[in-house]
Structure formats: structure tokens, C-alpha cells
Amino acid sequence: MFPQVKKRERADCLELTLQMYLDRVQLRLDKQACIKCDICSLVCPRQAVTIIPGETGLEIDIDPRRCVLCEVCAHFCPLGALTLTYNGQTKAILTEHQGLAPFLPKIQMDKSKCPEACPPLPEGELHWCRQQLQLVANSLEECPKHCHKCLEACPRQAIVLDETGLQTLPQPDLCLRCTQCLGVCRYESIEVNPQFSGEVIIDYRKCPPDCVKCMDLCPVKAIKREGERVFLKVERCSYCGVCRNICDEGAITLIRREVIAMPGKFSQAWVEALTKLVGND
Template identity: 25%
Template structure:
């Protein structure tokens, strides 16, 4: 369990820092530079080391602006011991926006989002029911299920999404072909077919819990959802590229440090999955050969009316 470090406590206002959650995006530094210049980040020289924060108590006014706008919850602001999300008297009329929305009416509890989340922030649960009246209650599906995920509720087949591993044994064992389940690999290519079957023959009551303390809004869940039931608002936009002439083939520093697994080696060449990149800038800061060309151009903000706006960096 991570522990937060107290940076300052002034007039009942307290600022805390959790190195376990810090991804090194540097937004706190940018924000504070416009106000007091009290924060500086120190990046590790070893891959497994944590990012450290250097804080100037004399310059800091304990306003909480840095913490309220930290996209990953590494900075925490408290007033008289109570955690604060937004305080109108302390911050401008806009705050950093980052969000994950799940459309449960189209979710089929396939758990693909849970499987690809690099931070283990997603937990899918729920029930899948076979609604067809043609079921003869033979019990073949229930008896063949290796995880005992199937039961009969009010004479209907009910599949526990928590226990189901999408092995497809129930589908194979059903003598009249009422159950249409697929493995995770097949869902990526047969998602639309499965979804059509689900509408006519299956009732899915799913719950998708997202731990916002762990979520880094990388969008991998959205990219891998076969029914497009997830929408992610990333906190940043920007551009990033690799200067291949400067990038050594045997170096994996950026790959090891990327919090969302957006960088990999392909045929001994370092490549970036820009769809998964959150433009935190960690790779740029830790690259020993300065091979990363990185710029964060826009920051997602929500105004006082709750509308999403993009602050463009000039």
C-alpha cells in the first residue's frame, strides 16, 4: 500500500504527494510555474526508482491548484483534514477533465477491458441469462462448465460473469445451440456477431467498476472493447515521435518506464502506439539519448458549466 508524503501544511491547508501514483507528466510544475514556481520533479536514474518531488515551502501558498488538477491523483489537497476535489475560491473556473464512461446497455461482460488494463483498474461482474423459451433445462451446459459459472434461475440459464472464462464449453454442450459464447480472442473479431446474438437470445446485466485511484486514462479499454461500449477522455493531447538515428537498438528505457505499455520493440525498432499514449512525457524525460521528440499541446478542461473544453498551449 502506497504512503503519501506531506509536502506542506499551512493555515489548515495540507498538500500530500504519493510517488506510487506519479507518472511524471509535469502538469503540476507547469501550473505552479504560472503562480509561484514551488514544485520541481526529479526523475529516476534507475528504472524501478520512483519519481521524487522537490517542494519549496517558502514559495508554496498551499492553494491546492496543483493537486486538484493532477490527472493521476498523485497530489492530494486537504482543508482541515478533508480531501478536496474542487474549491471555487482556490482555482480558476476550469479543472482538468479525465473520464471513463461505460454504456452498460451494450456491454456484454466479455472482460476484455479488464484483461488489457495495465493498472488492474477495471473489475467486471454481472449475470448473463439465456432468454429463449426453447431451453429444455437439460443441464448439459451447467454440468460441463469447468468453473461452475452456470446455474438455473427461474428455469432460465444464468451465467456468472465473475466466474465465466469464455472457454465456450457451454456453447459446445448445448444440444440445440441456444448458448452463444466466445473466447476472448474470438471476441476481437466476432464481437459484432456475438452482439447480435446477445440482443436476440441473451440478457446481459453487467457492472463495470473502475478504480479511479488506479486508472491512468490510457484508453486501452476503449480500443479493445468489441461493442464500443467504453469512451475515455484523456487528460492530454500532443505529439510524440522517435528520432531513430538517436535511438540505440539495445535500449529499452522508454519501454520499461511507459505506464500504459504504449511503447514496444518491433523487429528491433522502437515504436509507439499513439492510440494508447497518454502524453505524460515520462519516456521523453528518462530517455538517455534524447531520442524522443515530445510536446503536450492541449489539456482537457471542464468549465464551470460542466462542458469539456481543450486548453491549447501557446
């Protein structure tokens, strides 16, 4: 008898395991990191992943009878919520052998372009600010070079302060490539590489007046309501599909026009995944 994929589910994770005589292959879904986007369900070549809408939220399920532990879903997952291992080590055969195109780095910071605040003086002393051309209090919050705008703009807490509390640092694992930080950085010190280009269209005429599902679940807080009108409050989002998954009124259209990755020739698995992602809706 051939070994079968076994499913184990807990509150925080879902695991599919293929245990052979010596080797073990395991797909693990971190439910806390998963945002229930539609990307893994679309690219899965066996339609093993299902996103299940509920009254106020979304659930995800993986069918062990369909899953072949092929690695495609883990490669496309925008937050690394899906991981595939072979004997405890990351399984990346397709990626390492040009089966799947590598994605560009999520977020990078050139700290040499970020302004440095003036060094602190004894409490109560004033110092001459060369930017404001006046004496100012020795407070970091008042210093025009003490810039934490990207930290405040990030809806994912993917930018944090270092141990000193003075410098900002990116946390790529949490980043969804939404580019909201770029909109507030005037020093051009941040580079964000989107995973998709596309468009989200919201027909607010279909939105019930008391519905806030898409706003509550949007992982980058890109959707806003003003009166009857529901709209994207940012120029670009991450095009993850969560809003469309939860909308039961057919008010949201998501169009992905391009998957942005390293150029080159890749496997049929990559080609088929792109076909399912681009232009869908």
C-alpha cells in the first residue's frame, strides 16, 4: 500500500504529512499568519486549497486527498504562512532548479538616506536647529530630522524601531508589499517590490449600508467608507483578494494584470499558476 498524506489540524496550524519509510514531507499552514487570501487556492494545481467565507470572517482548508505536496502554494504565499519541509528542511526543489521564478525582495531600506536626529543635550537645554533656523527644545519628537513616518504609515507593523528606539527597520516577513510607506517617505530611502500589479474596483451601490466586512478584514487597511461610498483610500494595495473573498454582495472586482518576479524561463507549473492569477475575476 502506498503511503497517504495525513491531515492534522489545531487551533493555530494545519499540517499535511506524508510519512515514508525513512523520509517525511510536511506542508504546514500557520493559521495566525494566514490572511485567507485567494492566491494559494488559485495556484494549486490540484485545487486542494479552499477559502470558506463565513458571516464575519474567512476560513481555509486543505484537502489531503488532493494535495501532492508540490511546493507551489508555499512559493506564492505572500506572508510565508505556508511552509513545505523535507525531513525537517525547507523543500524548495522547484525554486532552486528554475521551476518557479524567484520574487523580488519585499522591502529594503537604505539607512544612509534617512536623516539622523541631533545628539541629545542635557535636559532643559535648547539648541540651534539648522533646519528651522531657531532655538528649539532638545526633544526628539520636535526634531525635524527625527523621521518615523514610515513606521506610522505601515498598516502591518512591518516597520519597527531598533533596540535604541531611534532607527526604523523593516520586518519583511510581515510586509505585504502595499507601498504605503513609500507615500510618506520623502528621502527615497525605502524600496518596495510589489508581487502584483492590478486594480480593485468597488461598486459601492451594491454595498449594504451597515457592512464593514472588507474594511475589517483588509490586511493593509486600504478600504474606507464615507457615507454610502466605499472606496480604496490608497493608490495601490497588495491585491491579495481578501476583500473579494469576504464580499457576499458581488461588489468587489479584483483584476491582477501582472505577477512581478525575476525574468526567465520556468516550468509549466509556473506558467499555469500565472494563467490562473492574471486577469482573474
